[in-house]
Amino acid sequence: MDKTEKTVKEENVFSGRLLKVYKDEIILPDGNKSTREYVRHNGGACVVCVVDGKMLFVKQYRYPYHEVTLEIPAGKRDGDEEPVKTAFRELEEEGGLKAKEMELLHVIYPSPGYTNEKIYVYLAKGVEKTKMHLDEDEFLNAEWISIEKVKTMLKNGEILDAKTIVGVQAYLLNQ
Numbered sequence: 001m002d003k004t005e006k007t008v009k010e011e012n013v014f015s016g017r018l019l020k021v022y023k024d025e026i027i028l029p030d031g032n033k034s035t036r037e038y039v040r041h042n043g044g045a046c047v048v049c050v051v052d053g054k055m056l057f058v059k060q061y062r063y064p065y066h067e068v069t070l071e072i073p074a075g076k077r078d079g080d081e082e083p084v085k086t087a088f089r090e091l092e093e094e095g096g097l098k099a100k101e102m103e104l105l106h107v108i109y110p111s112p113g114y115t116n117e118k119i120y121v122y123l124a125k126g127v128e129k130t131k132m133h134l135d136e137d138e139f140l141n142a143e144w145i146s147i148e149k150v151k152t153m154l155k156n157g158e159i160l161d162a163k164t165i166v167g168v169q170a171y172l173l174n175q
Helices: 083-095 147-155 162-173
Strands: 006-009 012-015 020-027 033-040 044-048 054-062 067-071 074-076 097-108 119-129 140-146
Touching (some): 044 162, 067 162, 074 083
Antiparallel strands (some): 012 020
């Protein structure tokens, strides 16, 4: 049986600078009508960066959770920017580092039940120090953590951000 749902009508119910919310009318595979509410998002990229046995993380306050999170450097794509370009930009902005190349480790759908967001997970290679260039509304600290401590933190549930968990595990599986 074909599981495809057919769009009958798209309705943009909210447009912000970060995302757009839609409420679409659809036809289900069995022919019945329904609606789908979802968030359209440009997607983003995140970067695993390891130097001398330590992994780069950023700590920042995340308003929806009202807490400081530990994450790998990441950010949203600007328009139709190539994800790898986003990865290079975010590593420099948040980590003060330039990479010679980026290796794609994974592409993830963080929450397919309500958004079309895709996050591209990269591994930075050939890293050299430069200067951080945080966005005007961005307040974070970069922190290097040993791989052994990262493994322990992962095991103990101290890292909660999904893209970070995927990035760290993808890196560790490839070692």
